[in-house]
Amino acid sequence: MLGGIGSALLFSPSIAIIGHYFNRRRGYATGIAATGGAFGGILYPLIIQLVTPSTSFLWSTKLIALISLILCGFATVFMQPLQAPGPTASAWPSLLILRRPAFSLTVLGVFLLEFALFVPLTYITSYSRSMGFSSSVSSAVLPVLNVGSVFGRCLPGYFADIYGRYNIAILAIILTAFSVFDIWLPFGHTPPGLVIFALLFGLSSGSSISLTPVCVGQLCPVEQYGRYYSTCFSIVSIGCLTGVPLAGMILDADGGIYRGLILFVGGCYAGGLVAFTWARLMATNWRLKSKY
Amino acid sequence: MRKSRDYCWHIRVDHKGNFEQEKERAFVAHIQNEVSVLTLSHSLLIQHQNINTFSLLASMPYVAPLPPVSHSNRFSLAQFELPPLQDPRDAWELAFPSGTPYGGSYFSTSDSESRNLIDKPFDEGVVFPEGGRRAWLVVFGSWCALFSSLGLMNTMGAFQAYISTHQLKHLDVAVVGWIFSLYAFLTFGAGLFVGPLFDKYGPKWLVLSGSVLVVLSMDLIGNCVGQYPFPGFDISLPNLYFF
Numbered sequence: 001m002l003g004g005i006g007s008a009l010l011f012s013p014s015i016a017i018i019g020h021y022f023n024r025r026r027g028y029a030t031g032i033a034a035t036g037g038a039f040g041g042i043l044y045p046l047i048i049q050l051v052t053p054s055t056s057f058l059w060s061t062k063l064i065a066l067i068s069l070i071l072c073g074f075a076t077v078f079m080q081p082l083q084a085p086g087p088t089a090s091a092w093p094s095l096l097i098l099r100r101p102a103f104s105l106t107v108l109g110v111f112l113l114e115f116a117l118f119v120p121l122t123y124i125t126s127y128s129r130s131m132g133f134s135s136s137v138s139s140a141v142l143p144v145l146n147v148g149s150v151f152g153r154c155l156p157g158y159f160a161d162i163y164g165r166y167n168i169a170i171l172a173i174i175l176t177a178f179s180v181f182d183i184w185l186p187f188g189h190t191p192p193g194l195v196i197f198a199l200l201f202g203l204s205s206g207s208s209i210s211l212t213p214v215c216v217g218q219l220c221p222v223e224q225y226g227r228y229y230s231t232c233f234s235i236v237s238i239g240c241l242t243g244v245p246l247a248g249m250i251l252d253a254d255g256g257i258y259r260g261l262i263l264f265v266g267g268c269y270a271g272g273l274v275a276f277t278w279a280r281l282m283a284t285n286w287r288l289k290s291k292y
Numbered sequence: 293m294r295k296s297r298d299y300c301w302h303i304r305v306d307h308k309g310n311f312e313q314e315k316e317r318a319f320v321a322h323i324q325n326e327v328s329v330l331t332l333s334h335s336l337l338i339q340h341q342n343i344n345t346f347s348l349l350a351s352m353p354y355v356a357p358l359p360p361v362s363h364s365n366r367f368s369l370a371q372f373e374l375p376p377l378q379d380p381r382d383a384w385e386l387a388f389p390s391g392t393p394y395g396g397s398y399f400s401t402s403d404s405e406s407r408n409l410i411d412k413p414f415d416e417g418v419v420f421p422e423g424g425r426r427a428w429l430v431v432f433g434s435w436c437a438l439f440s441s442l443g444l445m446n447t448m449g450a451f452q453a454y455i456s457t458h459q460l461k462h463l464d465v466a467v468v469g470w471i472f473s474l475y476a477f478l479t480f481g482a483g484l485f486v487g488p489l490f491d492k493y494g495p496k497w498l499v500l501s502g503s504v505l506v507v508l509s510m511d512l513i514g515n516c517v518g519q520y521p522f523p524g525f526d527i528s529l530p531n532l533y534f535f
Contacts (some may be wrong), residue, residue: 003513004478006505007441012483013495013502014434014441021427023420029431036435040443045450057454064444065510071436072503078433081494082421118476121446125453142449149446209442222420223491230487237480244473252464 010072012233013079015213016226020082023222027165027214031157034210038153038202041146043067049139097231102283103219106212107232109275113173113208115239116268119247119261120184120201121145127258131189141198148199152206160211164291165218166280169211173273175204180266185259218292219283243268437499440506445479448472451513 015030022029044064051060098104124145128138152172160168179200187193213229220228247261254260284292421427456468490498 003444003506003509004475005482006502006507006509007444007475007479008482008486009498009502010437010441010506011479011502012486013490013498014437016487016490017430017495018434021421021430023422025422029427033431033434033438034442036438037442037446040439041446044443044447048447048450048454052454057458061510061513065507068440068444068503068510069507071440072499072507075433075437075440076496076499076503078429079437079495079499080426080430081496082430114480118448118473122449122452122472125449126456129453139450139453142446146446226487226490228487230483230485230490233480234482234484234487237477237483240480241473241477244476245470248464248468 010075012226012230014075016229017079017081019213019217019222019225025161026217027157027160027168027211028154029157030214031154031210034153034157034206035150037209038146038149038206041149042143045139045142045146049136097220097228100219102279103216103228103232105275105279105282106215106219107235109272109279110208110212110216110232111236111239112268112272112275113205113212114236115243116265116272117205117208118240118244119265120180120205122244123247123251123258123261124198127188128194130256130258131194133191133194137191141194144195145198145202148202149206150202152203153210155203156207156211157214160207160214165211165215166276166283166292169207169215170273170276170280172204172207172211173269173276176201176208177266177269177273179204180262180269185262185266188258188262437502441479441502444506444510445476448475 014033018029018033019026047063048057048060051063098107121142124141125138128141129135133141156168156172179197183193183197183200188197212232216229216232217225247264250260250264251258280292281288284290452468452472486498
């Protein structure tokens with residue numbers, strides 16, 4: 001709980017503050033910052049895997065704490081606000097902004113994406129173990145996924161600034177659904193299939209962290225970016241809370257067979273695709289070819 | 293003062309001094325030799341009676357103290373130190389403070405309509421650096437913060453695999469899953485309160501306290517589930533919830 005609240009205090013400002021400095025290149029800058037999360041996802045499991053056997057789990061967590069301490073120090077020093085807040089700005093959340101259909105549809109889309117996103121992140125290690133891969137291969141899958149996600153966070157951001165944020169987000173969701181339905185489902189039990197899935201899934205799903213805030217930012221003025229973004233993600237958090245246990249229940253109900261879980265993930269991505277496309281069309285007055 | 297609902301020329305001036313004009317409906321108020329126009333797109337325009345051109349004083353969410361009325365339309369928005377406003381009604385309040393004959397609520401529009409105005413994205417007049425050393429240092433700071441917050445969240449799979457095969461072996465997969473999705477839930481969920489706080493007070497205290505909590509939680513999880521738990525600090529669900 002401490003960690004969760006702490007992460008919340010770090011997470012929302014670090015995304016929102018980029019909106020203070022970048023508008024035209026916001027997707028790119030947000031993407032680059034978001035690769036931090038992916039690098040963390042590569043380094044931390046490696047620490048647990050490499051440090052724990054030689055010393056203890058206690059020491060690997062101590063090491064992670066030390067790394068966090070150093071990085072948080074940098075964050076505290078360098079994250080300086082630029083745009084002044086409005087004098088009428090309220091410090092309290094308001095759900096009234098959900099009345100805008102384009103925003104609420106985007107929230108629904110992001111909800112479905114995150115509903116699904118954490119399922120592979122949480123279960124891919126146990127999945128590969130149950131498919132008979134060795135323990136070292138299983139724990140390497142998550143870092144591989146995160147390597148894909150490093151590129152998946154900054155590249156879509158770069159292209160999104162050129163071709164439109166929603167357009168690229170929709171493309172990324174299509175790619176994610178493809179990787180789940182056409183690679184994980186049929187080929188997940190083979191080593192190349194698993195690795196390719198992890199890379200491709202990381203690549204395409206990275207945008208759901210880095211690109212969605214920029215999409216939301218297109219719907220609001222900059223000094224309310226934090227509010228819109230955090231409102232969106234607090235609703236999404238219900239998806240995070242329920243997605244993984246729900247997938248666990250599906251898994252238990254299927255008696256440890258992962259097929260149902262994979263179909264569930266893919267279905268969520270398909271739903272997210274519909275919501276995002278709808279939101280984009282709504283925000284652009286049903287113009288298909290505009291850069292948005 | 294004469295109040296009327298009228299059309300005016302809405303002039304947008306960007307920070308390079310380029311401007312464009314369009315006709316739009318606006319609220320117009322005449323005070324002495326100045327004409328103030330509050331347009332529907334949140335711009336407050338000031339016209340000097342002797343001059344035929346409107347100069348854009350400021351666009352919402354910015355309202356500036358009155359600059360010397362310019363004889364030219366070409367001026368830079370960046371030259372003003374502008375206190376930002378969020379509500380077009382505040383712009384009105386600033387131009388015509390309550391207590392004056394022109395004060396009070398001017399908006400004849402319904403509350404919902406004016407709320408729509410507030411929601412309207414309007415970043416024109418806001419200067420974004422789009423780069424430079426300071427901006428990229430902020431990106432680096434964000435990178436660091438995301439490394440420790442989201443990186444930890446992405447590692448939950450590894451934590452879960454370790455803990456469910458060691459300390460919490462006796463529990464269902466779904467139950468252990470709950471503990472770790474609580475982390476993700478709080479990260480995003482508590483953001484509901486963090487976001488508006490950020491908009492109002494900036495990142496400083498948020499990031500500082502967040503850093504302390506994240507480091508503390510990592511420090512404590514070792515004690516919760518490590519091989520040498522403190523006396524009376526046994527390996528149990530409540531401790532993990534604390535993490």
